[in-house]
Amino acid sequence: MSAISVRNLVVEYGGRRVLDGLNLEIEQGETMVLLGGSGSGKSTLLRHIIGLERPNSGSVVVKGTDICHCSEAELNTVRRSMGVAFQSAAMFNSMSVKDNVALNLREHTELAEPVIDLVVWMNLAVVGLAEFGDLQPPELSGGMKKRAAVARALALDPEILLFDEPSAGLDPIVAAELDELILLLKETFHMTIVVVTHELPSAFRIADRIAMLYKGAFLQVGTKDEIRNSKHPQVRQFIDRTPDNMATAASIAAEFQKYLESPETSE
């Protein structure tokens, strides 16, 4: 059984179709990268996989539960086996880093405080922040904040870990550190990992499979070699970083000419 399966997912915002009948199976223990440009619908897909929004039609099945058509209580049970690291890290600014990581353990488990301390310390150690537990989130750098968010996502020992743009806004070195962290987690904990990104080097470093999104539909889903050697024109365009037809000097001159000759200006 696959860990996550997306079936005929259709999402519309104000009559505009954002996701157009997506189908995707993410297997247990694999790293799936959802790759796509801005506006391709990759973040929307992630928000539906973690159950933050309900689709217009279709379903998302996580570990056998259809999270689009289940009760709030069932959804919360599924959510306890998922960890999410948000794009902006989304650390709770009113609490220290330690308390952020401990929040889930304090509220959703009956563990004693010394045990919670130990688990928090271990999770912070995994992401390399063991000494920074007492700081407040605004005191951390961008990369540290994202790693702290990973530690918080790890707190309840999730089977599925999801990342929204882990390397956005980070310098290449810190972004690479995050990639290594994702690989480490996969190796150590055998987690199912879903990463939404538009960064090619990062995608090719961490992925087992890549799903290429374009305007709300999958162009191609395959291993990283299949994507790298793809013949699909839009996939090639993304990988070769070819710009779309933008304005050129000649086209701007032509537009200007057209404007001068239009009836409103000649009156």
Place this chain on the structure above:
Amino acid sequence: MATLAERVGSGTLDHLGYVGGLNLQLWKALKAMPTALPFVGNRHRWKASVEQMLEIGVNAFPMVALMALCTGFILAMQGASELRRFGALHYVIDLVAVGFTRELGPLLTAVAVSGRSGSAFAAEIGTMVVTEEIDALRVMAFEPIEFVLAPKYLAALITIPCLSILCNLCGILAGGVFMFFSTRLSLLLYFRYVLSSIVLHDVINGLIKSVAFATIVVHVGCLEGFRVRGGPEGVGRSTTAAVVKSTFLVIVADAVFTAIFYFTGTQ
């Protein structure tokens, strides 16, 4: 003509939608309230409630007290300048005592709290929406209404009536000081007159009002926060809207309650 009808129609629908949103949020908050209670609820929510009580109630007291002293003094002076002409200076005592317990105490408190805390709620929750903290809460299987709103609502329901009573006392004290300096009426005698001029109904009606005002201030402030879309500028806009709308609704509710008390003869 059609456009006018359209605009009236869509404006009405927007307002109905807003009121619907407020009622839905109130219903959800009432369902989540037991978790914030001590002993029977979740101890973390109770702790948050106590923190909110300090913030909404204790920290607001100096400001509310000063406002009440000034208003009591103003009311006494304005009343005295007219009543003196009829030789009815002692009616200033009734004016201040009844005016504060029925009306000014709850109203002044609500306006002060809406400016201090209503705006703070909108800004806090709005920032949490923008930085994805609300999404993170939901993904971690917490209900934002229960986690964020319920402690604030419980705290407001307890502290705002208390503040109103203190506001009444300060206002009436100011009236007493005025009477002492203008007619050498001793404070002890003044308070004896005050007690004979107000009845239990006045105090209860004032408390009913202040519970209603607490509900309006908290729910408008929080709803404005949850409705933030876009970015930081959205937070600014909803902070302003929180104060404007809650002050407006407090005064409308005051009129409605006063009318009910007047026409049912309980005043």
